[in-house]
Amino acid sequence: MHNDIKQALEVLKKGGVILYPTDTIWGIGCDATNEEAVKRVYEIKQREDSKSMLVLMENPNRISSYVDEVPEIALDLIEVTNKPTTIIYSGAKNLAKNLINSDGSIGIRITEEAFTQELIQRFRKPIVSTSANISGEAPAQNFAEINPDIINAVDYVVEYRQNETTKAQASSIIKIGTDWGIQIIRE
Numbered sequence: 001m002h003n004d005i006k007q008a009l010e011v012l013k014k015g016g017v018i019l020y021p022t023d024t025i026w027g028i029g030c031d032a033t034n035e036e037a038v039k040r041v042y043e044i045k046q047r048e049d050s051k052s053m054l055v056l057m058e059n060p061n062r063i064s065s066y067v068d069e070v071p072e073i074a075l076d077l078i079e080v081t082n083k084p085t086t087i088i089y090s091g092a093k094n095l096a097k098n099l100i101n102s103d104g105s106i107g108i109r110i111t112e113e114a115f116t117q118e119l120i121q122r123f124r125k126p127i128v129s130t131s132a133n134i135s136g137e138a139p140a141q142n143f144a145e146i147n148p149d150i151i152n153a154v155d156y157v158v159e160y161r162q163n164e165t166t167k168a169q170a171s172s173i174i175k176i177g178t179d180w181g182i183q184i185i186r187e
Contacts, residue, residue, distance in 0.1 A: 001160045019150065020116065022056065045134060054109060055128055060078050131170065142166065143163075
C-alpha cells in the first residue's frame with residue numbers, strides 16, 4: 001500500500017490522473033484544484049463537463065477551506081452516518097472551476113478507507129473521485145469490472161485492493177440547500 005501511495009502522490013503532484021480504490025467503488029481521481037487534470041478526467045470518462053464530480057477529503061475540518069459555510073447539520077450527518085455519504089454543499093471555493101456545479105455547489109465525501117485517507121492526508125488537498133466507468137455505462141463494482149479503456153487512459157493504476165471481488169456500492173448523496181433544507185438525492 002505504501003508504494004502505491006508514493007506513486008499516486010507523484011502522479012497527483014504532476015497534474016496526472018489515477019485509478020484508485022475508495023470507500024465505495026473504484027474511482028478516477030486527480031488534484032481537485034487543478035483545472036487541466038479535471039478536464040482530463042472528463043475526457044477519460046467521455047463525460048460532459050456540465051455534470052459535476054465529487055471530491056474526497058480525509059477530515060471534516062478541511063471542508064471549510066472549500067465551501068463558504070459548513071452547516072452544523074452536515075457535520076452531524078458525517079458523524080452519524082454508517083455508510084459512505086456524499087454531501088452537496090453550496091458556495092464551493094478554492095477548487096478547479098470546471099469541477100464546481102453551475103449552481104456553485106460541490107459534492108464532498110469524507111473517506112473512512114485507509115488508502116484514500118492516507119493519500120489525501122499526504123497530498124494535503126482534496127482529490128476528485130468519480131466512478132471508474134465511461135459515462136453512460138454501469139459503474140464498475142470492483143477492479144475486474146473496469147473498462148480497459150479507463151485503465152489505459154490514466155497515468156497510474158493503484159495495485160492495492162485490485163484482487164477484491166466483493167461488489168461495492170456508490171455512496172448516498174444528500175444535498176443541503178442554502179436554507180439548510182436537506183434533500184436525499186440517492187440512498
